Amino acid sequence: MGTFGTPGPTTAGSHDALVERLRRAGCVFAEQEAELLEQAASDPQERERMCARREAGEFLEHVIGTVDICGEKLAVGPGDFVPRQRTALLIEAGIAEARRRRRPVVVEAYCGVAPVAALIGRRVSGARVHASDCDPRPLVHARANLPPGAGVHPGSGLDALPTALEGTVDLLVAVPPYVPARQWDLMPREAREHEPISALVAGRDGLEQVRHLLTEAPRWLAPGGVLLIEMHRDQAPPALAAAGRVRAYAECGSVAGEDGETVLVRARTPVSAAASAPIPAAVPAPSDAVRSVLPGPAPDLVLLRRVRDRIDRDHAQPWDVEMLARSVHLSGGHLSRRFREEYGESPYSYLMTRRIERAMALLRHTDRSVTDICTAVGFSSLGTFSTRFKELLGVSPSAYRVRGAEVLDSMPPCIARRVTRPIRNREAAPPGGV
Structure with missing residues (x-):
């Protein structure tokens, strides 16, 4: 392996020097990051630029141009929201839900680079996938990640979807922004400086977009269609309460991830259209409409x-x-x-x-x-x-x-x-x- 043209204390001319620089910059997994930088760089000069970007606090994924999740590599670029490993819970639940249907229609709202739709498209035979986001920058990489023929729709939330999808969506998945505004200053510096605030923060309690999804999803879901939303565990109770007030759902529930922090909220519409008739206002919603059981991925x-x-x-x-x-x-x-x-x-x-x-x-x-x-x-x-x-x-x-x-x-x-x-x-x- 070649060395940089001007060796010195700030030049990562060797593998060991690169590891040491990353370690000094606070990278816990410096050895592994050095290998990824070396694989991604086309020449020593590019490797030096990448190392400098990483030392400055930029996401490793932004620097090398890919993120690895659930064993798959996805394209990602500077300024994009980087999919977190906790989203593996949503990906696996989504795949399990999609496999229960023949040629399912799947939509990922607030998609960013579309990690959930991309992996469902790759792993579920016949899946017809769509993705939407209000930021055009990550949609460039979403198109690269999604299978050929996938629908990519610029715009806010579900409002971006074509009307032809109304009542046809078998599975709607989302990682909406769910950081409460008061917690913005507590976010890691790399997130505050290198990811769009619109992909992170959603109102005072972080549930602004979650409530919008819960309210609007029934219009798009097919009979028996399922909505899956990722959020923090502390947000699940109010989100489930909000879901219980939407009478178009036959059942609602949640499941906690292994990390002890991540929760999925799941809502399903009635299987038959007749069962989805509005409940008279004088009749209260059944008390067991909200359950803490998710019949999603196999145990x-x-x-x-x-x-x-x-x-x-x-x-x-x-x-x-x-x-x-x-x-x-x-x-x-x-x-x-x-x-x-x-x-x-x-x-x-x-x-x-x-x-x-x-x-x-x-x-x-x-x-x-x-x-x-x-x-x-x-x-x-x-x-x-x-x-x-x-x-x-x-x-x-x-x-x-x-x-x-x-x-x-x-x-x-x-x-x-x-x-x-x-x-x-x-x-x-x-x-x-x-």
Whole structure:
């Protein structure tokens, strides 16, 4: 790897120097961030500019141009609201809801770069997705993230949607702004300085847009249609109370995320149109109209996410499928079957891919021996490591070390990011093949 033209105390000429600069800037995961910056930069000068932007407090995702959520990379740019990892709860619930329907119509309001609609579009066969936002800047990246043919509608909330969608939406999802105005000064500096306030703050209690959604959604939802809204746990009780006052809903409920902070509020319209007739004003709404049960994602989705996160975090540990299954109180067969259904590969294949990705980074950025790297990423046999590496990438670890850096140096960063991700399930081209 080359160095910058003018080495000095402020120039990240080497991997170690880059890590040290990021660490001094307060980056907790400096090693991982350095690798991402090196992969994203097309040359040393661009890497220096990226490092300087990160040191100045800009979001890492804004700097490298992508955000990784639920195992997928999405485009994001400066000034966009960066999707948070907590939104994985909404994504997984949305996917589960969409899979219950044939060719569902899905809308993401207040979409930003459309992380929920994008992943539903990628993972639910036949889904017809739409996204709307009042800010035209993130819609540029939303179009790149969404599948071909998706509807992208500039405008405020649901008012942006075409009237042809009225009464046809099977699933309406949203991460509206929900920060109370009084808490603006408590927000992280990078959010206050690098994200639009309109994507964060919504009135005195943060529920201004939530109430609007709850009131307006029934006009757009099909019979049996579902509304899912992300918010903070403290906002769920007043939001559920507001939902209970909207008589067009047959049921309302909520579910809390594993982080203890994030909650989804779910509202569903009656399955039959006749059942949605207005309740006479003199008859009070039933007291059980608001329930704290969300019949959304299957319970084991949470367990699958724990397994995936454990593999991501501790890929060097000597895991096998039975050990992973016991850690979440599932059988090995059930874990393998459900993991493949949700993520497209077995837990073992996912583990091998994570190990090879880490090995690729060490081969590119360090001079450690292949044997040392083999052990560091979790393989107990050099032969198994070399065989698996070649199955995934089509070349041996030693050949990748010699040729990989040369190839990457000549590639645009968007292409380099794709080719440095291992091909799964023996899809590597044979030597000399296309």
